[in-house]
Amino acid sequence: MGLANAPDRFGLVSRALHWGMAALILGNLGLGLALMQVPPGLSTLWLYGLHKSLGFTALVLVLVRLVWHRLSPPPRPLPAPRPWQDRLARATHAALYALMVAVPLAGWSAASASGIDTVLFGRLTLPAIAPVSVAWEDWAALAHRWLTRALMAVLALHLAGVAARLAAGDGTFRRMLTGRPAGG
Amino acid sequence: MCIAATEASRKREGSAGAGASRGDPGQARGDHREMKGSARVSAYLEGVSVSGRLRIGVMLHLRLSLLAVLALLALAAPVLAAPVAYRLDADRSTVGFETDFGEDRITGRFPVAEADLRIDIQRPGNSRIRVAIDAAGAEASFPFAAQALKGPRVLDARRFPQIIFESTRVLGNPAAGGRIEGLVTIRGITRPVTLEAQLYRQDGTLPEDLSRLSVVLRGAVSRAAFGADGWADMVGDEVRVVILARIERAE
């Protein structure tokens, strides 16, 4: 039960980060979309706080994950039947990382530009990372919206890949779930 | 007779929060309005109890008493022939506001930055007032609301730190319930507004004493009319305002 990654397997830290963040990000995507539907009022204001808190947590965790993967490189995707599938898998993972950083940054910028404090978990006030300006807020909110849509598209690809590997029975899913090397 | 009426009113102050003269029918009407009015004023103030600076309890104890208009006019006529300058007691004055937020309500208040008050009790039409409200100092019933209010989508208080009200016409007699027409400037946009006005003698003053008065002004503005329409999908357009100004004759 190693914590660190090895060339053929995911250690506990990477797996915990993957699944923890997967839950966090999928949950926050749902929450973000739900926010656009709920009637505003004092009783629903806390949902915005929750969305920002979970989103910021995901941002912190992705930075931890990037650092960790520098220290302990994860295994490369298992060889797929066709080389483009390998390239696609790697490109998908790279895009997921880029979006995991960009999505919350855009959300944080939009929140900052509104001039309203971003308060996490009801206590921690984040510094502003954008000037208070309607134009900034509109742009950042638009970016946040389209980046989350891009994230959903790339995630669909990610899950399609996972499904294809599951169907092929190459052990990819199992090694992310249990840490056991494929075929081991 | 009218003096007696005010004396009676002063005796009643202890029990009726907004003790007032019941001397004549006109006053009785004013009295009714005052009851409602001060209940609303206190509601506004309670909404902003987050601000420790304002000692609301104290304010509520400083009960207002309605001026016995006719008595005052009779007494004051020789003395007050022209508008008299009054000084605002800013610490004991407040501009309360209220607007809808979904099913809920946002309340809050602004400090008064400066006030130029010239009041002619005898001929209210000669009175002129100009009040500057400190937009940047707004407080609201919850912190997000105050920040949203001061932010660029609503008051843009950094660029427009003050809201200005300037009277153009005083109608009726504020002591009995009058109206003040004027111009209000919000976000650099000036629009006409009409405020209901009530003038009261401050608690603990003698009926003929005009040196310290309380003015209650009530009105409403549309945010959209001033381009202060941020979060229009969440926050109501109409902002209802109650101003309580305690003033002292400047001498």
Ligand code: HEM
């Ligand atoms: C994993 C991170 C995040 C995800 C997946 C996410 C997802 C979403 C989604 C799907 C929406 C709805 C967008 C739309 O349909 O217009 C949304 C809205 C929003 N998010 Fe996030 N978000 C994340 C992080 C953050 C963070 C960190 C903040 C702020 C600190 C934030 C602030 C906002 C705001 C203010 C809105 C409303 C934008 C608007 O009014 O158009 N989000 N988010």
Ligand code: HEM
């Ligand atoms: C519940 C849905 C998900 C499933 C079933 C799933 C499954 C997997 C599997 C099996 C792998 C291993 C790939 C390999 O062995 O090379 C993997 C890797 C990866 N997944 Fe997911 N995933 C899910 C959600 C997500 C989400 C929401 C994200 C991020 C937004 C994500 C980001 C990644 C990344 C970046 C990798 C590459 C390995 C790493 O750097 O940790 N996954 N995923």
